[in-house]
Amino acid sequence: MKQILLIVLCSLPCLIMAQTNCSLFKDEAHKSACELYWKAIEYNQGSRESQELFVQSLKACPTYGPSLHEMSVPYLKRGDFFNWKQLMDRAVAADPIWLSDRGWCLFKFLRDYKNSFADLKRLYDINKGQPGYSGDGDYNLRIIMALNQRAMGNLKASLAYFNECITDHEKKEWVGLFDYLHLGVTRMMLKDYKGAIADLNRETKKYEKLADTYYYLGLCYKKLGQDQKAYTNFTQAKELFTKTGYYRNDPYCEVPDQVYLSDIEDELKKFKN
Missing domain, CATH: 1.25.40.10 (Tetratricopeptide repeat domain)
Structure with missing residues (x-):
């Protein structure tokens, strides 16, 4: 199951919803960025048409999170981690909710355990111990925090995060x-x-x-x-x-x-x- 979270920034409070109605925005910058985003995702991911529309979306609103994120994904899949990270850093600077994707991808694709853990721990603190789930939906991000700690040689800290997450989920009768x-x-x-x-x-x-x-x-x-x-x-x-x-x-x-x-x-x- 894939969940899409849309975050709209540009000096307005963060709006998170399953699907954004662009007409809700009061100013043209937000409205235009939103409309261009939806046009972009109608094309194949990574296609020239799609990427060019994301560029136009970001010209309208440079901190429009959905466009920054979606534009970054083809770079990640092609192994162009430099350009992926440039876009994701802008997304995180605009709103920390994107820490989940950046932290998860730093773990999975770059094996950057230190910075992955830093991202997820920051989100963990912001969300009071509930950082959310990985991009593929397989993991609660506390498990990724545990795996990061393990990869850095901190086995006892790793075990603590595992136990916290699994104990929490066992109470809810759901474990990853x-x-x-x-x-x-x-x-x-x-x-x-x-x-x-x-x-x-x-x-x-x-x-x-x-x-x-x-x-x-x-x-x-x-x-x-x-x-x-x-x-x-x-x-x-x-x-x-x-x-x-x-x-x-x-x-x-x-x-x-x-x-x-x-x-x-x-x-x-x-x-x-």
């Missing part, structure tokens, strides 16, 4: 699809193998057929000296990976805690030696 997986891997990194196994088993109840989970279960059982259980889980991971295709991947980049077939096969080979 991969949250227990990442929590389990983090406990494994802290050498809490029994705790990691408990979290990974919770992940199998959330997503029963994910190859990645069984691979990490295999690693944990191996560390505990339970070779038969390790072998069983590595075998299950390979079967899911090769026969059903249930494993984590992304068309743009490697995802957190992603497992490759070669990782699984390397572990299985050790049982034959």
Whole structure:
């Protein structure tokens, strides 16, 4: 599910709505920027027609958040991170709500964990502990904050954000699809193998057929000296990976805690030696 938030600036209070009625704006700058934005998104994303209309929109209102954001996306997808960030920095300067997208993309595409965390922590503070969700909808941004901390080597701080987010969501009977997986891997990194196994088993109840989970279960059982259980889980991971295709991947980049077939096969080979 994709949610579009439209933020209209230019010295007026921030207006956020699912779809902006351009006639609501009292001045021509806002109205024109809004109308040009809607014309731009009628064309294919990144097309010349679309980008030129965004340029016109920003000439009418240089801090019109939706145009700054949407114009930046094709640069991001092409790997032109310089131009993407130039536009996103302007969007964030206009309104901090765009910290969510910038922080998420800094994490996912640039592996800039320090600045990603800074963006998301700022939004976390502004929104009193509720920073929102990632651009793909897969993660509460507190999970991304936890993954940022983990990537910077701050495992205990990472665990604290994981626990805060997951405990909050367990009360609401909703936990992210991969949250227990990442929590389990983090406990494994802290050498809490029994705790990691408990979290990974919770992940199998959330997503029963994910190859990645069984691979990490295999690693944990191996560390505990339970070779038969390790072998069983590595075998299950390979079967899911090769026969059903249930494993984590992304068309743009490697995802957190992603497992490759070669990782699984390397572990299985050790049982034959």
